[in-house]
Amino acid sequence: MRRLANESKLIMNINRKSQISEGYRNIRTNIQFSEWNHKLHVIAFTSTQAGEGKTTTISNLAVAYAQEGKKVLLIDADLRHPSLQSVFKVSNKTGLSNLLANQCRQEESIRTTGIENLSLITAGPVPPNPSELLSSGKLKELLEIWKESFDIILMDTSPVMAVADGLIVASMSDGVVFVVQAGKVKREYIRKSKEKLEHVKAQIIGVVLNHKRMSRSEARQYNYYGYQD
Numbered sequence: 566m567r568r569l570a571n572e573s574k575l576i577m578n579i580n581r582k583s584q585i586s587e588g589y590r591n592i593r594t595n596i597q598f599s600e601w602n603h604k605l606h607v608i609a610f611t612s613t614q615a616g617e618g619k620t621t622t623i624s625n626l627a628v629a630y631a632q633e634g635k636k637v638l639l640i641d642a643d644l645r646h647p648s649l650q651s652v653f654k655v656s657n658k659t660g661l662s663n664l665l666a667n668q669c670r671q672e673e674s675i676r677t678t679g680i681e682n683l684s685l686i687t688a689g690p691v692p693p694n695p696s697e698l699l700s701s702g703k704l705k706e707l708l709e710i711w712k713e714s715f716d717i718i719l720m721d722t723s724p725v726m727a728v729a730d731g732l733i734v735a736s737m738s739d740g741v742v743f744v745v746q747a748g749k750v751k752r753e754y755i756r757k758s759k760e761k762l763e764h765v766k767a768q769i770i771g772v773v774l775n776h777k778r779m780s781r782s783e784a785r786q787y788n789y790y791g792y793q794d
């Protein structure tokens with residue numbers, strides 16, 4: 566995925582015709598092509614470390630799906646660093662943490678985003694025990710309910726190196742997209758993250774190489790594809 570200009574986190578919504586938007590549509594298409602043998606209803610995004618671009622990529626991908634007419638539920642399951650509320654400029658007073666702790670009803674926490682077909686569950690207040698909440702069984706139960714009303718559920722998660730949260734969420738998904746910031750993380754750590762995901766039987770369906778600066782000729786050659794299987 567190419568480098569975005571600072572102000573355009575939700576480029577899909579600002580400029581649908583840009584080459585960067587085309588890149589996010591390519592991610593969508595690639596996911597659709599990897600569905601040939603099993604349906605990918607719940608997709609989680611993770612990475613090795615923080616700051617590699619999970620939130621930016623998943624937000625734009627969610628818009629790409631919604632623009633295609635799919636009913637999308639985007640969930641901020643990165644309970645330690647809630648961020649989707651600022652991307653979509655909504656309140657984070659209640660969210661996933663409250664739902665998992667049985668502190669609110671699901672209807673109250675599914676927010677509209679101003680983007681047709683795109684619903685959002687923010688992370689909610691940071692809880693003292695994110696891993697326990699995510700693994701309690703409640704999230705799995707809720708996902709089954711949401712699957713009935715949404716065509717696709719996208720879950721933003723924590724990076725997998727430091728805490729178990731991202732792995733717990735990944736293990737509940739039908740497929741995981743692994744975001745790698747080009748040149749940032751040691752190859753060895755990336756390999757370890759991959760092993761951790763395999764250990765919890767998460768199925769990695771693709772890798773997004775993010776922030777990559779391409780030369781002009783490289784860009785022409787690859788037409789800004791930022792995804793590889």
Ligand SMILES: Nc1ncnc2c1ncn2[C@@H]1O[C@H](COP(=O)(O)OP(=O)(O)O)[C@@H](O)[C@H]1O
Nearest residue numbers: 566567568569615616617618619620621622776
């Ligand atoms: N393709 C990109 N081009 C430019 N900046 C990016 C790109 N992807 C992410 N960023 C920026 O990098 C920072 C970290 O990205 P973010 O999506 O929040 O990462 P993560 O969710 O993995 O922690 C943010 O400030 C974001 O705006």
Ligand SMILES: [Mg+2]
Nearest residue numbers: 619620643648
């Ligand atoms: Mg994030």
